[in-house]
Amino acid sequence: MEKKVATLERGTVCSAWNYNGIRLASGSVNGILSIFDPPDPASSSSSLSCSSSFKVNEVSIVKVVWVPPEFGDAVACISADGSLSLWEEVMEAGQSLQWKFCTKFQSKTAGVLDIQFGGSSNCLKLVIAFSDGYVKVYELLNPLELNTWQLQAEFQNVIDSVSKFTKVSCSSATLSWIPQRVETQQFSFVLGLNSDIPELNSPKVWEFDQMHQRWLPVAELALAEDSGESVHSVAWAPNIGRPYEIISVATQKGIAIWNVGLNPDVDGRLSVEKVALLSGHQGEVWQMEWDMSGMTLASSGSDGVVRLWQSNLNGVWHEQAILEPTS
Template identity: 45%
Template sequence: MECSSISLSDSVLYTSWNYSGERYAAACNDGSIQIWSRRNESGDAPFSCTCQWKAHNGPVLKVVWAPPEFGDMVVSCSTDGCVTLWEEVAEGDGDDTWRLCSHLEQSRTTVLDVQFGNCLSGLKLVTAGADGHVKIYETTNTLELKHWQLQAEFSSVPALKEGTGKVSCTAASISWRPPVDSIQRPVFVLGYCSSSQQVGPAKVWEFAEAYQRWQLLAELAEPNEKLEPVHHVSWAPNVGRPYELIAVSSGRAVSIWRLEFSSDSQGRISVSRVAHLQDHNSEVWHLDWDMSGMTLATSGSDGNVRLWQASFGGQWQQQGIVASMRES
């Protein structure tokens, strides 16, 4: 099967594929969301925009699909400070029709990222605001996704010294720990991009059942390390490893962190950096793991996608590169 090219307008700020890979959603600068789909089941037809609607009063920064067991649903966040959930409605004419399922009023602060988490206690949403605040919502009934309640709100950045002003972050990235079974442990990693080093490194947060609150589990940084703005974080799927892997792109480098949840004598997890990759020689903007969690893809301002794997000795090495058309 030949690959078909997709041309997107300059107004598209972000795209997200659904779990089947047959549809994707596009977040647009004019406040609208687009749904693109294949027109036949063979997979050889080009994509076409099957629906577009006004979703926000400002640019849409992220649009993300819900876990497939909850049907065709997307959540979006915007500079207007709102988070909206949209569900597809079946119509007899065969065209896509999407309707507002829920509107989560945030604040006047830009919402930089939003992600679903399907945990033991039910479906959750975590949002990251430009002011460094994190909000976590949960459904009261997973069969009725119109009603959400605010479960927790906390700051992911250290308290600022008096007179330094407020934190203003330009981007954020959230990644939940992928499920091992049908549901996952309530743990996620969050990183912020800001000119202020007070924002800190990417951080891992976990819901402590004993205390019924979210707590900081780990900070992904070496002692006395000069901190770079975090562009993207990605938690690797786990197919049987006794440890977890998290990739973090900050500045021009990608770090791969190893987390072992077995407690040590102080009751803390073990965190270590196992790779520091700098081959892009440019800002690294996006990371993505394959389904096995063994291959990492990275893309940067150089226009190239690089593929990484660990050797038997645990050394991460570049295994391939997809060069941009301008360099081919």
């Protein structure tokens, strides 16, 4: 039985659920950010309703991302002009809750392609991928003030730190933080690019070295014959007790499932193994999401179909279900 969750305005191009899954943010082609909330208990409606709608830019919003709830109700918006703005819901004296502009990130020479928030309950980090192939990592200095960001690091997506590429052109980027676990304060993320420089494209796992206070590449998720392929999407699976991490990588060849070891070698690198290549989508895979257990992967792309993937007890991956639009 189908149930309408929310009605989005014509011109909506992106949306995102908050971490609790009860609020929805959407961005439109005319630069308007809309927030949808559950209906009032006294209401007869069962679908979300728009509680706020305001203009954040004169150009289209291309992606919206919620800030982790421990740091308040806030949404980051990437716009078509390459800028990134942060908006926070606050209550000012004598007024009701309102959405206010918080801060803006913008480069003079490159546009923002993708962002992800990560960290722990008391340390929030923001990683931003730019169209010139550079990545910037920011850290929030005051957990109560979402405009107190400090640049922590800036680097390109290469294993060899000596290599520097100039005049890089990236059409897209994809980021995914390691899902945080209570027992660890490890900061890691995976980044893949779609650029004109093959060395930058392949997904690299970056980990923060607490001792030396720097970010280091600890794994590359590509075989020798695939190292220059453009990457369309990456997703890091939650880990509920496996002795390895699982990361999915989508390229033109399909969705690769990688097992990444937990124990580094003498050079600080993690072991990697490509355990599956999932095919079925007709066209590019644009987005992937894991369930909370890290055992089921959902993927969607240009064919307009959502596919669900699982592995059996023997580690063999298979397509579990296909969800097609009804109209």
